Amino acid sequence: MFVNVVDRIFQLKEERNLTSKDVEVGAGLANSSLSQWKKGKGKPSLENIIKVASYFNVSTDYLLCLSDEKNGRGETDKSLSEEEKLLLRAYNNATVHDKFRIIQICMNSLDENIRKYGDLFLNY
Template identity: 45%
Template sequence: MFAERLKQLRKEAGLTQKSIADHFNIKQPTYSQWEQGKRGPSDETLQRFASFFNVSTDYLLGNSDIRNPEEDINLSDFEILYRNTSKGLSDNEQAQLEIDLKNFLIERQKVIQERQKAKSSDKLS
């Protein structure tokens, strides 16, 4: 699962294996082996990838489908999801999808705000 997620995130970011390898100061064949599932990175490199792609290590490893549970909604992820999901839909279906996604984002933001309030009140106690 790690190999698939790593490749997916790289492609979503519009990056090449070489550009990622250069950024992390590693050899491109080493990076390629990670995407092919032949090898895995060290824990430190895994953390660096998670930070770079703004996802959790659990997401990278396939232990969770939530990219980053501690973060507010990432609009670039929303845009990618919307574009990929809306392909081939009629105008009415696209409009409904947009409404559904907006409603979901509003509800998600409420949950995030409630968590932040709870953390703040815990700190004050």
């Protein structure tokens, strides 16, 4: 069976029991985008493919049917907790400015822990 990018999007939508509206809002797509693509009245742009891949936490290669591996990360993604996956999704969907702020917060936290527990790090 021939599978295309729109089929992959709908497979992911159905696997997660989501509505088209859920996907459109979550991925930041225009209203009715999915139904238009399904009817052949347009195709997802590269920008929209990236948005959908980020929303579903899959690789663009998977959406474009270049790979059957959903996340392209092998075992790494399987070792993440649900909270870590949520944080990664939030980071991936953030603006450049917000990504910078997230990194600053993480670095500040790391610096505080090093100052607080520095001896433990040095003696480990």
